[in-house]
Amino acid sequence: MDRRLTAILSVDVVGYSRIMGEDEVGTLERLKACRLEVVDPAIDRFHGRIIKLMGDGALVEFASVVDAIQCAADIQRTMASRDQGLSATQRMLFRMGVNLGDIIAEGDDIYGDGVNIAARLQGIAQPGGICISGTAFDQVVHKVDVGFSALGEQHLKNIADPVRVYRVLLAPSEARKVVAAARRPKQLAIILATFAMLLITAIVFAWKWPFAPQRTSIAVLPFANLSGDPAEDYFTDGITDDLITDLASLSDLEVAARNSVFGYKGNAVATADIGRDLGVRLVVEGSVRRTGDQVRVNVQLIDIASGDHLWAKRFDRAAADVFVLQDEMSRQIAEALGLELTRSETERIARPPTANLEAYDNYLRAEQATRTGRPSQLLEALALFDKAEALDPGFAEAFAADARTTAYVWRNAFDDVLQSALARRRAYDKASRALALDPDLSSPYAVLAVIQVVERRYEEAIASARQAVSRGSADAEAQMAVAYVQLFSGNLAEAAASVENALKLDPNLSAVDRYTAGLISYLQRDYTKAMENFARARDGSPGNGYFVTPLAMAYVRAGRRHDAGAAVAEGIRLLGGRESAESLAGWRMSHAHFRNEQDLAFILDALREAGMPEWPFGFRGDAHDRLNGDEIASTVMGKLLQGKTEPSGSPALMQVDRDGKAAFRSATQMMTETVFVKGDLLCEQSENAFGQADCGPVYKRASSSDETGYAYVNSSKVFYFSPMN
Missing domain, CATH: 1.25.40.10 (Tetratricopeptide repeat domain)
Structure with missing residues (x-):
């Protein structure tokens, strides 16, 4: 990964979804022809590099901002005279944005605000037009055969600071002209300033006034599956999820989060209790029945205080029209609430996540599998995300959900789902792809x-x-x-x-987030709140030992030594064959990214006091039998180590070359790595374990029944071995 200053051109087809809907085959053919005959040759001519193609758009990098703007102008001038025989609604027009900015690059991908600003500029350009940033303008003014019209500072969506924006003038008569932003008369400026002060005063007064209007709060409860088949739950949950997402995108609504509302799924709870628990005024309830190729959705909007049904509707659609159904439902609920949607909000609701129903179906199934948190289901989810992405390479939400799920696998070291190094790479690649497709995510x-x-x-x-x-x-x-x-x-x-x-x-x-909240409270020395959060993490993931042992550290600090010991013992019991993680060495590795070493020490000291073992599987070595660094090197380096691993006693081999290149293989693991001696410890380093060196001592075994003469232990293994050469 590296940073660099570069010129970015963002290109988008105006009204692509509309013209695709009118003539899908013809639109695709025209787009291919435009790329082949106009866009690609211009990019090559001006030395650009295509970073991504995104269905109806592209992201292109240039070493020179002059080349970027000349390329954009050349394409737009050519396109202006193209497709003259088509109607105005069928003609293909581009919007373009150019920015000179700092980007982060990894492999062939780029991201960061430099890219996002280019995308935002493209979004505000006129059809057939180009908008550029002030940083780009400063470098190209009077150097290219176009003119510029200053639009002043613009507040671009999701960009923290205002950006100077210029519209490119393409007419030959306007070449090298610079039109300044319109200035207002001084008197008007004074009037506006006075009005602004009055407006601010009114806003402050309204904010302090107890009856000032507030945003409407609403919860979308999980829709009921009336299909008669529990296997259809994923589809019903998907309808609920999409409605939550649509309503949450509206600026005048406060919408309860998914985790909050799905806690009520399958439970008979009075709406008044739900309103009190979630702090909302309104709820949306509904049901979904999918039968064959037909979908029926019943939905109602309820005022919690009065119990009145403010609005109700039944939607009957073909299954292929599910996105139209979702659009209508979201818009009609907004209308029932008296909301006036902005143009961008209307477009956002109307924009389907994908046009491919099979991709959407795989995405919904993957999301359902992910929510179980079970390794076998996570593996299935990753395969389903792969299918969705293959069916629609422009499905941004699928890539984003894939990245989130993969990061969960990586963060929790579920190597039986996906090895750490592969999980890290997949999470990064999927997240980068999602952002390239939709920078708003x-x-x-x-x-x-x-x-x-x-x-x-x-x-x-x-x-x-x-x-x-x-x-x-x-x-x-x-x-x-x-x-x-x-x-x-x-x-x-x-x-x-x-x-x-x-x-x-x-x-x-979620349990993971409650665990994070518990660690924060613990390090702030608020042990009551820490215990509350750790307990909710445990209860939110029943039977998961990883969320049981954290309670031990808070119990120790609260003086509850007996409870602390019980929490450690219960965590190890629940983890069964995976209790290696429940050792101080395991915690030291999995939490090694604390910037302040004293924070990690404060955690480990309490866990040690609670009785957590230093090494996995309760291994203990005798200090008299421990090898020093020179002895470890002579025993291990350049040798084939043959033996077995705990707890199964299954055979294992470690081949270590003299230069430290090594391979370890057991019944459950095979990995290449680097082995080295650090002080009096033997260390293994690979792409797994977050790339950290996993170090531990080596002991000579005074006596053993299996003829293995040595024991090596670190955070993840106990390896009994003898050198073969």
Whole structure:
């Protein structure tokens, strides 16, 4: 990964979905012809590099901003005279944006605000037009055969600071002209300033006035599956999810988070109780029946205080029209609430996540499998996401959900689902792809933030987490990404504030997020709140030992030694064959990305006091039998080590070359790595274990029944072995 300053051209086809709907085959043929005859030759001529093709658009990088703007102008001038025989509604027009900015590059992919600004500029350009940033203008003014019209500073969506924007003038008569932004007369400026002061005063007064209007709060309860087949739950949940997403995108609504409402699935709870629990005024209830090729959805809007049904509707559609159904349902609920949607909100609701129903079906099935949290289901989810993405390479939400699921696998070291190194690479690639397809998505930034903080790239992680929040301020997942990043970066106050923000959006945080909240409270020495959060994490994932043992550290600090010991013992019991993680060495590895070493020490000291073993499987070595660094090197380096691993006693081999290149193989694991001696420890380092060196001592075995003369232990294994040569 590296940073560089580059020129980015973002291109998009105007009204692509509409003209595709009118003539799918013809539109695709015209788009291919435009690329082959106009776009690609111009990019080659001006030395551009296509980063991504996104169905109806493209992202292109140039070493020179002059080349970028000349390329854009050349394409737009050619397109202006093309397709003259077609109607105005069928003609293919491009919008373009050009920015000169800092980008982050990894492999062939780029992302960051430099890219996002180019996409935003493209979005505000006129059909057939080009908008460029002030940074690009400063470098090209008077150097290209176009003119420029200043549009002043513009507030671009999800971009923190205003951006100077210029419209490119393509007419030959306007070449090299620069038209300044219109200035208002001084008297008008004074009047406007006075009016602004009055307006601010009125706003402040209204804010303080107890009856000032507030945003409408609403919860969409899980729709009931009336299909008579529990296997159809995934489809019904998908209808609910999409309605939550659509309504949450409206600026005048506060919508309860998915986790909060799905806690009521299958439970008979009075709407008044739901309103009190979630703090909402209105609820949406509904049911879905899919029979053959038909879908029927019944939905009603209820005022919690009065119990009145404010609006109700039945939708009958062909299954192929499910996206039309969702669009109509969202718009009609908004109308029933008296909301006036902006143009962008209307377009956002009307925009389907994919036009491919089979891809959508695989995506919904994958999401259902992901929510179980079970390794076997996670493996199935990843395969289903792959199918959805193959069917529609432009399905941004599928890539984003894939990245989130893969990051969960990676973060929890589920190597039986996907090895750590592969999971990290997949999560990063899928998140980057999702952002290229839709820069407005928040969850890919949350995924990148988690990856970056684990890799100790703290400032990058904080920046990515903030990007997630800027795109999803009402997204609890984005808020918890900030909390996680700030926790491990050592900024506990900021982490705690983000948890509070998340809880306002979603009182029923996931087990993983409750665990994060518990760690923050613990390090802030609020042990009562820490115990509460750890207990909710345990209860939110029943039978999962990983969420039982954290209670031990809080119990120790609260003086509850007996409870602390019981929590450690129960966690190890629940993990069964995977209890290797429940050792101090395992915790030290999985939490090694704490920026402040004293934070990790404060956790480990309490767990040690609670009785957690130092090494996996309860291994204990005698200090008299421990080898020093020179003895380890002579015993291990350049040797074939043959033996067995705990707890199964299955055969294992480790081949170590003299230069440290090594391979380890057992019945359950095969990996290549580097082996080296550090002090009096033997270390293994591979792409797994987040790329960290996993080190531990080597002991000579005074006596053994299996003829293995040595024992090597680290955070993940106990290996009894003898050198063969």
